[in-house]
Amino acid sequence: MKELLKIRTLFVATALALSGGLVSCDDDDNPDRRMDNQMFVSEASSSNMLEIEAGRLAVSKGQREAVRMYGQHMVEDHTAVGTEMKNLATQKGWTVPTELLQKHRNQLADLQAATTNEFDRKFAQLMVDSHEEAVDLFSDAAENDDGVADVDLRNFAASKLPALRRHLEEAKELREDVQD
Template sequence: MKKVISTGMMAAAVLFAVACNQEKGAVEEAQETNEQMVEETSMEDQMTEMSDFMTKAASGGMMEVELGKMAQEKGQHADVKSFGQMMVTDHTKANDELKQLASQKNVTLPDSMGEKHMDHVKELQEKTGAEFDKAYMSLMVDDHEEDVKMFEDAAENMQDADVKAFASKTVTTLRQHLDRAQQIDSTLQAQK
């Protein structure tokens, strides 16, 4: 009888651990994997900094591609559709470069977006027409402002030369995206 109870309690503990793991987002899981690897190296701070930057960039890049596809389908304004195409093209390229860099650096990237980015996707899925266009372009301005800051910081302060070079190269494109997003957003906001 004690053996049955003991076995049952162990099974419950395993199921609880599995359930807890499923509640974590892909970004958090990737960061935990990277943290475990970092603890085994002597360059803990550098690896943590690099891992945090790369996992956040990966999640953001996935969102940009997903929303870009959505803008091409749901966008009403021609500039919104063309901006969406630019997001898919440019961020797919950057995402591929990031995956290659992460592989070289033994950094695990998330296989899906983080919660914050998923929330943005869900929010825009509910919108259509001009309402979608305005919400999408407003989000693109806000998101690219954050991205430019994050990539500028990495380009200036990242200790790893390869990651620093990736951030420096990518921030130029992100600034172009931000400028274009601001132009389109301003045009759309002027239309009542």
């Protein structure tokens, strides 16, 4: 009986230790962690695909010309970035996901479900939220201390920050325009 209790205790402790390690990779509770190269590629690629797919929806469902134009801008800019990311990842042996991460699938599904009357507002808010997330992600990756280990990937992230910040400002302006 004592042996079974020891095994069970060891199993629970191991499970807790492993789950704690996995959780710390997904959140910001561990400021000492270095972002993994593959983690960045996966997160950035999914974020990029979200903005392309949302942009396509805006082109077809947007009620306002500004929404449709911003959507087309996202499709063009983020398609080019996706191509660059794929080329770099291929050279380095990293995998570029072909599907959205669950959080991005949920955001896209919410936008797809928007009624005609609410689409423009939801799209503009999603663009603000997704670009804030992308700016944070690319900033973290570009930093030498806490960023990704690969120098080329750090440089890639740093080179994309000005455009992402510009997209964020444009998204905030769009959100203001569609609020009325």
